[in-house]
Amino acid sequence: xxxxxxxxxxxxxxxxxxxxxxxxxxxxxxxxxxxxxxxxxxxxxxxxxxxxxxxxxxxxxxxxxxxxxxxxxxxxxxxxxxxxxxxxxxxxxxxxxxxxxxxxxxxxxxxxxxxxxxxxxxxxxxxxxxxxxxxxxxxxxxxxxxxxxxxxxxxxxxxxxxxxxxxxxxxxxxxxxxxxxxxxxxxxxxxxxxxxxxxxxxxxxxxxxxxxxxxxxxxxxxxxxxxxxxxxxxxxxxxxxxxxxxxxxxxxxxxxxxxxxxxxxxxxxxxxxxxxxxxxxxxxxxxxxxxxxxxxxxxxxxxxxxxxxxxxxxxxxxxxxxxxxxxxxxxxxxxxxxxxxxxxxxxxxxxxxxxxxxxxxxxxxxxxxxxxxxxxxx
Ligand SMILES: *Cc1c(COP(=O)(O)O)cnc(C)c1O
Numbered sequence: 001x002x003x004x005x006x007x008x009x010x011x012x013x014x015x016x017x018x019x020x021x022x023x024x025x026x027x028x029x030x031x032x033x034x035x036x037x038x039x040x041x042x043x044x045x046x047x048x049x050x051x052x053x054x055x056x057x058x059x060x061x062x063x064x065x066x067x068x069x070x071x072x073x074x075x076x077x078x079x080x081x082x083x084x085x086x087x088x089x090x091x092x093x094x095x096x097x098x099x100x101x102x103x104x105x106x107x108x109x110x111x112x113x114x115x116x117x118x119x120x121x122x123x124x125x126x127x128x129x130x131x132x133x134x135x136x137x138x139x140x141x142x143x144x145x146x147x148x149x150x151x152x153x154x155x156x157x158x159x160x161x162x163x164x165x166x167x168x169x170x171x172x173x174x175x176x177x178x179x180x181x182x183x184x185x186x187x188x189x190x191x192x193x194x195x196x197x198x199x200x201x202x203x204x205x206x207x208x209x210x211x212x213x214x215x216x217x218x219x220x221x222x223x224x225x226x227x228x229x230x231x232x233x234x235x236x237x238x239x240x241x242x243x244x245x246x247x248x249x250x251x252x253x254x255x256x257x258x259x260x261x262x263x264x265x266x267x268x269x270x271x272x273x274x275x276x277x278x279x280x281x282x283x284x285x286x287x288x289x290x291x292x293x294x295x296x297x298x299x300x301x302x303x304x305x306x307x308x309x310x311x312x313x314x315x316x317x318x319x320x321x322x323x324x325x326x327x328x329x330x331x332x333x334x335x336x337x338x339x340x341x342x343x344x345x346x347x348x349x350x351x352x353x354x355x356x357x358x359x360x361x362x363x364x365x366x367x368x369x370x371x372x373x374x375x376x377x378x
Contacts, residue, residue, distance in 0.1 A: 003062065003177065004246040011057030012239070025236045026050040045232070047224050052235040056207075058242055059197070062176040063189050065209035067216035069223050070235060074172065074192025075100050076228035077206025079108070081168055081188060082137070083222040084215070087113025090134040092160075094121035094151060095350070096144035098170065098192075099338050122282065124155035131163040141170040142179070143286075146298045146334040146358040147351055148273045150282040153289055157185030166215065172196070172325075177249040178292035187212055193238050195325030199248055203237040205230050248327065248363060252295035255369060256361040262370050263299045268377045270355070273298040295361040296324060298334075301377070305354040308333055312357070314376035317368050324360035329369055332358045 001009070012023050026049055031042040042048055052070050060068030071077040078101055082091070091105060095118040105116045119126035121140055131138075138160040142151040153169060160167040166187040171179060175196045181189050191197055193205035210216050223229060230238070253276075260274035275286035276293030286293055301307050311331075312320040318329045322337055332338065335354050339347055347353075361369065 006061045007058070007245050008243045010061035011054040023051055023054045023236065023239055025232045027232050046227050046229055049229075049232050049235070051232040051239070052230055055230070055235045055239045055242070058239065059176075059191075059207050060209055062242070062245075063171075063209040064176075064180050064182050064211075065189065066211050066213065067220070068207060068209045069216070069219050070193070070230040070238070071206040071208070071223065072228045072230055072234075073204045074098075074170075074190070074194055074206040075104060077190050077192075077208045078104060078170075079228065080208055080219050080222045080226070081190060082109055082114070083226070084218045085109070085114050085136055088115070088134055089136040090115040090117070090132050091137045091139055092127060092130050092132075092135045092165070093118050093139040094141060094144070095119060096121050096147065096149055097139065097141050098145060098172075099341060101139075101141075101170065103341070121151040122149050124152050124159060127156050128159045131159065131165065135160075135163055135165045138165050138167045139170075140167070141173070142289075143173050143275055143294060143296065145173065145296070145338065146273075146332075146356065148275055148280075148294075148296060148298055150275060150285050150289075152285055153179075153181050153184040153186055157187075160187075161185070166212070173296055174290060174294050175245060175249055177245055178253075178294055179290045182209070182211055184289060188215060193241075194323065196249065196252075197241055197245065197325075198238050199241040199245065199326060200237075201323060201326035201328065203234050203241070205234055205238050249292065249295070251363040252361055253292045255363065255366050256293065256295035256297050258366050259359065259361050259369060259373065260297050262373065263297065266374075266377060268302045270300040270302050296358065297361055298356060298358045300353055301355045301357060303355050305335070308355050308357055311376050314378075315372060316375070317364060317372040318359070318376075324358075326360070327363050329362035329364060329372075330360040332360075334358050 056068040140151045157167045168188040169181045172192045189209040191207040263272040274297045318331045
């Protein structure tokens, strides 16, 4: 079955006892056993819950994975992946990663004896040069936040495997609709379901998908042992969001292409960053490894912090706030929001200026979005 069909049906047979078409919210902690040594498929909801299991099966199907696990947030999912590391192990990470992942690496992993180093993700050779005998995980995100740079997933997977390491990719920005990293050689995909998968800015969640049975077993053990599971109601919300992932992503992307074109020609915009623009330095790679360009668009306003502040205050349809991936359009100021913990010098080096605005393009009417940006840029 094709993607859109699986997004609606995978893991979600009609309920055998009632015929309910929609997967019920199994708001139960425990399950009846038949007798001693005769347990039922479910025993205790930290271990497994039918609503969560349906979501895990559906997501695994969409990413082309054999196993999926859902956690209480994207960060809980990331925490489960690094749980397999021991003191002395090394994570070779892209420098361009989500701020919360960086915080976890530096403040949770490093004090526990795990080594981490960072390389610019745009050239796979950087990864080859930085591999060490201790490298167990190579960690990337593509496209990145907020500069929308890409990493050649197949090339970095080959480098990781040659060094005996596994490639993990945070696929939150692209979603499985536009990019399926396991098919390109990645070993593990993580998601913040809080973003496009939930899609309505009303649920936090995280997921870990893999084809590697041994890794899946280790992650599943950690899920049960550490307990950061996704609740039944939140699983249900994410399942409901997933059903419209394909149509939402198509509309998100169509709007994003139109907005990127609009910004590109605007006299008050210095630079527009979007992998779908032919002048994006990795446009060809985007076409090769993605089936769409996503809907995150960043741009640099002509000016600095003051001009960016005026712009966000004038917005009427876009909301100035954190997060991304919901049906509503959002604008963020990376220098003072997602990347505030970096020093001004580090930000400067990374290319995140005070005039940079990151847009999460929603699925409102394109005329209203364009008009809103136009009046706010006046
Ligand atoms: C938001 C986000 C996360 C963290 O997810 P939470 O659900 O907020 O814990 C991880 N990676 C990326 C790329 C994100 O955008």
